[in-house]
Amino acid sequence: MFENLKPQPADKILALMQMFREDPREQKIDLGVGVYKNAEGVTPVMRAVKAAEKQLWEAETTKAYTGLAGDPAYGDAMINLILGSSVARDTIAAVATPGGTGAVRQAFELIKMANPGARVFVSDPTWPNHLSILKYVGIETVTYRYFDRETRGVNFDGMMEDLKGAQKGDVVLLHGCCHNPTGANLNLTQWQEVVDLLNAQGLIPMIDIAYQGFGDGLEEDAAGVRLVASSCPETLIAASCSKNFGIYRERTGLLMAVANDASGQALNQKTLAFLNRQNYSFPPDHGARLVTMILNDDALRADWAAELEEVRLGMLGLRQSLADELQRLTGSDRFGFIAQHRGMFSLLGTTPELVEKMRVDAGIYMVGDSRLNIAGLNAQTVPILAKAIVDAGV
Known part of the structure; x- marks a missing residue:
């Protein structure tokens, strides 16, 4: 063999x-x-992470599994960090994942399950692992212009022109902030134009946000994500805690699926839990628990x-x-x-x-x-x- x-x-x-x-x-x-x-x-190791680990060492009484979706408190804390109050909580399904890469992989699996014929439009360039995973799971990929090699900024006109070639049901992969590898980002006016195009053409946004807090600030870096999620009927969001919490080796991520209503949320939640079961079953908890403790404690x-x-x-x-x-x-x-x-x-x-x-x-x-x-x-x-x-x- x-x-x-x-x-x-x-x-x-x-x-x-x-x-x-x-x-x-x-x-x-x-x-x-x-x-x-x-x-x-x-x-x-960040100060708050060290402090949380000391508290956890004293308080933790079991290493039993949490659940297929991870600890719900972790999902709630991360949803609040990324989306704030921009989207009704009862429309958001969420599962913990092994890092942001795990969230991206599970999002692609969900896309393939929900719409096997969907194409995923990705920026040129993008994080190479986006392309590698898409190829591995067998999803057709289409690139859209993004980086202007003359100005080293965003080629927004080229981006919009290319996205007009997407068909209803296709997915557009966007970087939430701090674009990897270019560092060139959309401004809020451009985000709004993207939202208008997505809705006009029936496209599904997927946002990879791996660097919240590294760009213009925690709230500012989430502004584009919040605009999309609150304006489009459906949104996928893959998030990572590796960078902004400095817990790379703990592999701490989250996948969110924002539905049109609460009934859609229930189906999405069950489907995401199913996908976790098929892949790695129960997600890791240590990093997620530290993040939860930090986000829910005022001092930390x-x-x-x-x-x-x-x-x-x-x-x-x-x-x-x-x-x-x-x-x-x-x-x-x-x-x-x-x-x-x-x-x-x-x-x-x-x-x-x-x-x-x-x-x-x-x-x-x-x-x-x-x-x-x-x-x-x-x-x-x-x-x-x-x-x-x-x-x-x-």
Whole structure:
């Protein structure tokens, strides 16, 4: 049997990480892996997470399963964080998942079950795992223009023109905030135009929100998601706690399905629980319980929000420093887009050949599509990266 297996393509980011580890140069910079790091190059455990874990260690009395959907309190806390009061709670079905990736996978499974002929429209570019999972589950994928390589902003006219080719029942996959890999985001006026198009053509929005709080703030980053979910008859939302709670290894995610009414919610809830059962049965609970404790405790929530804001402002500061240094070196503001982007990533919009040149000449490791992780920088490495960008002729 095993002899019939075929080699699968290597994950480019994991391969890049291996190359970085094997590079003997002391002055090398890892801007590839999509994990937040502080100025010391460490992904820290947040203060509120540590405090919640201490409380949990004292109070927890069992490791028994919670339920196929996870602890309902976790779903309620996350729904409140992401959607606030924008959508009636009795229309929202939710299940805990192993990370945001698990939520994305279960959403695609739900789409295939509900409408086997549906196509999923994805931005060009998008997070590579979107495309990989869609291909694996056998859903037809159509790309829509998103990134303008001249301005390094959103090609909104191209996006809207391409989405007009979608048919009733097709799904449009959107990034809730901090677009991965570009860092270029829709403004609220554009979100409203997208909503109008979705409703006019009978399209189903699916939103992947993995970086709430990393862009313009917790409430601001959720504004587009809330607008869509409150304006469209049906919405799928895949959420991750890996970044904004810093609990990557705990694999803590949530999938929400917003229905038109309460009767639709009941069916969706049973279907999502069924899908969990078929895939991994009961979802992990440790990370979800920590998130629930933090969001439901005023003191823990305030401390978490304050530390998250420090992280967000730190990344914005690095963005501005890099844009300023590039302007100083080039005498041009053509890299000003770096300061305008939001979240962990920016897409330089250059060629794989120049990305490789920066790796060989200066030990700068970034993904071949020129995505760089802003959180991989610090005050000392910003000038090094800026010089490498200029020297490579980006």
